[in-house]
Amino acid sequence: MNVMQQVEAAVTQTAPKISAKAVDVFYGDTHAIKAVDVEIADKMVTAFIGPSGCGKSTFLRCLNRMNDTIDSARVTGRIDLDGEDIYAPRVDPVQLRAKVGMVFQKPNPFPKSIYDNVAYGPRIHGLARDKSDLDAIVEKSLRRAALWEEVKDRLTAPGTGLSGGQQQRLCIARAIATGPEVLLMDEPCSALDPIATAQVEQLIDELRSRFCVVIVTHSMAQASRVSQKTAFFHLGELVEFDDTDRIFTNPGDHRTESYITGRIG
């Protein structure tokens, strides 16, 4: 075991941040997720991979109850965040989503200034006592999203005027401004060019020292570059969940091997 593996093994031994047991998801009659059990560790990047329609995004959306917004969606089983059932009746989905932030495929900044994009969440959740407090949160979030140096002189400019990569980092800054513990990313780089992708990947690697990061990606190379754990979904099942280096050098299931080596779509 090398040093990196030892560190990661030590992290794995702590209690999982997210624990899913026997999770099924139905969209009307469609059985989208079948009996998924998974434990996602804190301070680590976990990648969900699999062909289109395999259920990886659906499962990601269960983790902050985004599926609640779809009428036909039904989620059964249990998902715990720090040991608390997130589907319990007393849980407020809005509060949950402040704790479990999300970044989407296409950068979607609000049609507001850069400052207001980041300040929006802290404002509605009442996280800042006064203006200087809010300024501090905005600066800290933009710094953590590796965007501060590029935008500090034009915070009042519209967020939509930034480049694609900057917009995505702005969305990440917005997601982390509410002080979440988990960051869900649904193909965060698929609309970005290679340089912007590399910057976001570097950012993801930095974020894992503070957050539990779960990323859905279609890029096998991206999963292998940024994640420590990889989950392979196929036809709604979680086929294999293991250390990323193991998945990409010697996967245990032939379906995983077939998919990652480009033999099944």
Next chain:
Amino acid sequence: MEHQSHILHAFDRDLESIQANIMKMGGLVEAAIAQAATALETQDADLAQSVRAGDKAIDALEQQVNEEAARILALRQPIAGDLRTVLTVFRLSGSLERMGDYAKNIAKRTGVLMAMAPINGSAKSLRRMARQVELMLKDALDAYIQRDAGLAADVRTRDVEVDQMYTALFREYLTFMMEDPRNITACMHLHFIAKNIERMGDHVTTIAEEVIYLVDGAYPDDDREKGDQTTQGGANGG
């Protein structure tokens, strides 16, 4: 092993081509070992010369295989079983190229030995030893192409016999040299030839271990038995 085709057929063609070249290299090396041993036994200068000339083709194939493998790494970014296939190809080509060099060196020494008084029975023992390595190589390459880790494990255990033959020859040459110092030059050459064959056996073992890695994704971790005792004190001063 994965026998399903890639969605992108060109990737399959690349992997097949590189493995076909490894098998071609293996065939040339097998022939070089057999011919070098025969040339030594029958004192055939022409055959020895053709072994020396033939090494160029092995070297050229090694270069070609390595370039193709680098190209696959750069253009196809292989992972999992595909990655192991490419990594294995790199190591196999290296081992086979070294074995070709040893065969060439045997052929060179054959030329020198022909000008000297023959040492009784020496060529026959070397021939047997070379035959053993040649059969091990054949099985290792069969194990490679059939993805047969069991056969590879068997090849690996057989290297101990080559080591034992080498130890026996080492003692024999030492005795000859002590008996008559005029034998020293010839025995030194014969000893180097024996050592070359013993090293070839080690390379075949490496190839067998690569086959196990290719199939299982992990190298065998047990220590295998070693038959070469010439480095342990007391073996006639070895």
